[in-house]
Amino acid sequence: MGPFDWLPYAPLEPVQLDWLDGVELAVLRLDRIDPLISGNxxxxxxxxxxxxxxxxxxxxxxxxxxxxxxxxxxxxxxxxxxxxxxxxxxxxxxxxxxxxxxxxxxxxxxxxxxxxxxxxxxxxxxxxxxxxxxxxxxxxxxxGGLAGALGCAVLVEQVRAQLSDIGWADYDGWWLAAGTGTTLAGLVLAEAGAHPVYGALAVPDDHGVAQQVQALVQHGYQLLQASRGGFAKVDPELLAFIDATEHACGLPLEPLYTGKALLALKQQIEARRFVCGTRLIFVHTGGLQGRRGFPSLSSGHPRV
Ligand SMILES: Cc1ncc(COP(=O)(O)O)c(C=O)c1O
Structure with a gap:
């Protein structure tokens, strides 16, 4: 088995959305690394x-x-x-x-x-x-586990290498969905305290994600509840938000992870958690193949 020398490069793309209210957002498009082996x-x-x-x-x-x-x-x-x-x-x-x-x-x-x-x-x-x-x-x-987290550390390098392309000298933090918290832990390890990592939980608090993350990293991150009633629970506001986001800036999201994570960011910005001028990296962790279970969303994923 292997060696595997495929190291896909994820593009970093600034997005404009009317609710950002002065917060600047760039999306690390892991959904674009490959049509099938997509995301984190x-x-x-x-x-x-x-x-x-x-x-x-x-x-x-x-x-x-x-x-x-x-x-x-x-x-x-x-x-x-x-x-x-x-x-x-x-x-x-x-x-x-x-x-x-x-x-x-x-x-x-x-x-x-x-x-x-x-x-x-x-x-x-x-x-x-x-x-x-x-x-x-x-x-x-x-x-998951430490091995899974270590594999995600390279994402920090990929973002830093692209900052000047989007006219940013630096950024203030990361925002991403957390399912097991493995990707978040990888970013925290690679950042070593340089920038905070915010994880929007796609699962309820009793799934033990906080404990799993704590076993890998102790500082440099925050988890917040974003599951909207449970893993894979979907509501009309969420589906409308996904639809509106795609129309506004062309960013395709799915309802279980990326849609909930970005909607949670919108709510936090509305609650004034971030001041005007804050620069955040939103990680698009992929999962668009899962959109096929939601007829109101276009597939967003190639047929096999
Ligand atoms: C699309 C998508 N985003 C985010 C996650 C969560 O990633 P992690 O388990 O590393 O927290 C998953 C699940 O692994 C996922 O499928």
Whole structure:
């Protein structure tokens, strides 16, 4: 497996939106690095892939839901770069657009049910899977953990290298969606206190993200609740905001992560959290393939 010398470069694009009220915003477009291996996923995978390679693995086994952006990108990467992929899925077999893609990419799927999936943090969870797939390297849900975070550190370099292109000498902080908090932790590690990182939680507080992040980084970030009633809960205000944003500046968002994160920023600006002239980097973490589950939004993602 590997080596993988593909290091995609994400463009940094200033955006104008009427609610910014003097705050300046530039979007790091991880959704534009590749049509299929989109968003923060490849960055979170790079260190895991390096560890798998060092261990002599011939592929990756990982977990996720029936709409998982992580499994989608992993399966696409396995197909593109020629390594085996196995996905352990939450719930019972169903053909979502994402699952149809996983099959088309050649990922071997196992459905664990809900109880079986809940057991994923148990100490003996991986034992039987390691026996069945001794040559595959296990990657935690969402590509998380320290390895996942370290792979995201390069994003800070990519932003700094592009600042002069957009006429900025510096910036005042990062704003992004947090699901496991892995991408946020990677930015915090790379910033080493130079700029704060704000994470808009796409999941409720009882998902333990604060504790997971705290295990990786202790300072230099803030988490705020942005899940709007629960993970994957969608409401008309959110969908209207996504639609209005795309019309206003051409930025496509999806409802689970990036839409909620940008809407949370709007609310914080309305609450005067940031003074006029503050410069923020918003990380577009991808996930546009997930828009296919929302008929009112155009797909925004190529057909496989
Ligand atoms: C589109 C999208 N944005 C953000 C996130 C959250 O990233 P993290 O789990 O690193 O916090 C995810 C999930 O991994 C995602 O699919």
């Amino acid at each position: 996923k490849w960055f979170k995978l790079t260190e895991h892939l390096a560890q798998g390679r060092a261990a002599g693995a011939s592929g990756i086994i990982s977990l996720g839901g029936a709409h998982s952006n992580h499994l989608h990108a992993l399966a696409a990467a396995g197909k593109r770069f020629g390594f085996a992929t196995v996905g352990l899925l939450r719930g019972h077999a169903q053909d979502t657009p994402s699952v149809l893609d996983l099959n088309a990419f050649g990922m071997q799927l196992h459905w664990l049910g809900y109880g079986g999936y809940r057991a994923r943090h148990a100490p003996d969870f991986w034992g039987p899977w390691r026996e069945q797939y001794p040559h595959l390297h296990p990657v935690p849900e969402g590509g």
